[in-house]
Structure formats: structure tokens, C-alpha cells
Amino acid sequence: MDRDELLADCRVRAATDLFVHTWDPVVLAALAAGPRRRRDLRLAIGGIRDKVLTQALHRLLASGLIDRRAHAEAPPRVEYALTDLGRSLVDGPLNALGRWVVEHGDQLLDAQERSAMTRV
Template identity: 40%
Template sequence: MSVAHTGVTPQVGGAEPVGPCGEDDCGVRDVLDRLGDKWTVLVVVELAKGTRRYRELQRAIPGISQRMLTVTTRRLWRDGLVERTVHPTIPPQVEYALTDVGRSLAVTIAGLADWSRDHKDAMDAARRRWDAEHPDETGR
């Protein structure tokens, strides 16, 4: 939502309107920043399957570099979404697991995935209609 946006989205299907948080900071920008990065959702989805060691996470998420996995897990740990356990072995083994808050986020992400599956065909059809009506604009 843009800083200049002051309107409230009208209710759709009985849902509560979506709008600014008011004077209180509801934290939605922080959450969107965290979820909007390239790797967070993939790490949370993988950890929703259970505790994973660092290398297991790295193998399960194609394309993630060691640096980005470290940065992402550290941010999730800092936000209280992930717990990190270091086992005193040589070399040290590090495991990651979702906290209760992280598990509640995983449920929300699963709901978003369900919504996208349920509405994918309708969105594809709407895009095709729009593209046919606006051949000089792709909307991308």
C-alpha cells in the first residue's frame, strides 16, 4: 500500500475491510518485508515439515546460497519464527525448527497457497481477457 493511500478497500464476501492500521503500528509492513524476500517462504514451508539441519535445508531449497540461507534463517530466528539449536559436536551440527509463531505463519502461507490454487484459473482467464482488450499494455 502506498504511503499516500488513505482509502479503505470495500468489503468483499463478508470479509473485514483491509485498510491502514490507524495510529498503532500493526506490524504489517515488517511482515510483508520478511515474506517478500526471495527465500523466507521457502524456508518456512520446508521447516513446516519438521526440524531440519542446515545442510538438509540447503539441499531442500534449490538455488539458495549458503550466505542467503544463513541470512534468512538468522532473520527468522531474530523474528522469533525459528529456533536454532547448536549441538556440540565436531563439526557443530545446527538444527532449525519453527516456533509456535512460525507454525502459525506456516498455516497462513498454506492458506495463501490454497487460495492461489483455487483462483489460478480465474486469474489466468482475467489476464487473457485484459491482454486481448489492451494489446499495447501487458500489465507487467
Template identity: 55%
Template sequence: MEFLADCRTRLAFDLVANTWHPVVLWALKDGPRRHADLRRGIGGISAKVLTEAVRRLEHDGLLTRVDGAYGLTELGRTFLEPIEGFSRWVVEHGDAVLAAQAAAEAASGSGRD
């Protein structure tokens, strides 16, 4: 399969390319949450970055804001399955990726590039 500029598969890659998009969606899997609660639950995300992420996800139709809380749309709920797939892959192969990174860093004689 080619990943041309107008390929729908690239849309999926764009949705997960931002580190926070899948995290925000997953954090909403059990129901709507207010901004501060969502930020606290995620951890390590600034208010500004969270606002940017939820605005983008809202623009893409994956979440909505009702009565001051963010929640998944039906479309957003369908994206939980691919996120779970990534999670399963990481559980199975994450140690191998970390080992490869450590070997590359050791070979280069430095930390991260």
C-alpha cells in the same frame, strides 16, 4: 484498514515480503534441518541468502538453532497457517495472474520490465 507505519499488519507483510522467509519456514514444517539439508531441500537459494534468511527469522523469533539444526519455534509454527492461505490463493488464482502478466507483456511489446 489503514496500513500506517506502526500498524501491526505491516509486520506481517514485512515477514512475507522477502521471498525466502515463507519458503524457509515451510521447509521446516516437518522438523529441524541442518543448513546444507535445508538448502538442498529448498533449491535455488545460495548459502549466503539462506544464512541471511535464517538469521532474520531467528531474530524475529520464528526459528531457532539447536545442535546445528534450524527448527521452528512455537511462534514460527503459527505462521504456517498464513503461508498455507497464500498457497491456497495461488492454486485458485495463479493462472489468472499469469494470464494477466502475459497480456501485459504482450501489450507492451516486450518481456518483463
């Protein structure tokens, strides 16, 4: 597939949309260690509002990246886990992005800060 085909491919847009919502990759990364309950996700992530977590979970469920498992217990217990598709995203592109950020994150932030200062 060449670059022109990628530009016109709706699959590329669908894949890049996975990173449009700031918290979605963070939720995926939090689930990389294994299934978690909603409360545990909020604690692991920190700083995420409940409504935002709910929206992220709905988007990730709709994209087939996570699975919701309700356990028939009293009180009810619900866990979220990566699907095989979600695991492939976390282990592939998300890990690559993480490595890139470790190597170049300071440069990125410095450039953004310099740009912001020249606009003022």
C-alpha cells in the same frame, strides 16, 4: 479493528514484511516438516544460494519465527526449527496463501504475462 486502524498499525507492516523477502516463506515452508540442518534446507529448497539462505535464516531468527539449536557433538551439528510463532504463521496465513496459489496461480501468472506483453 477496522480498516483505518489496520492501515496505521505498525504490526500490520511488520507482518507483511515477512513476505517481502522471496525466500523467507520458502524456508519456513521447508521447516514445516520438522527441524533441518542447513545443508538439508538447501537440498529441500533447491536454487537458493548459500548467502541468501544465511540472510533468510538471520531474518527469521531475528523475527522469532525459527530457532537455532546447536548440538554438542563432534562434528558440531546445528538444526533450525519453527518456533510456536513460526508454526502459527505456516499453519495459518502461509497455508492460506498456498491454497490461494493452487486455486488462482495460473490466473495470476497469465495476467502478469499479458501485462508484460502490452508494455513491450
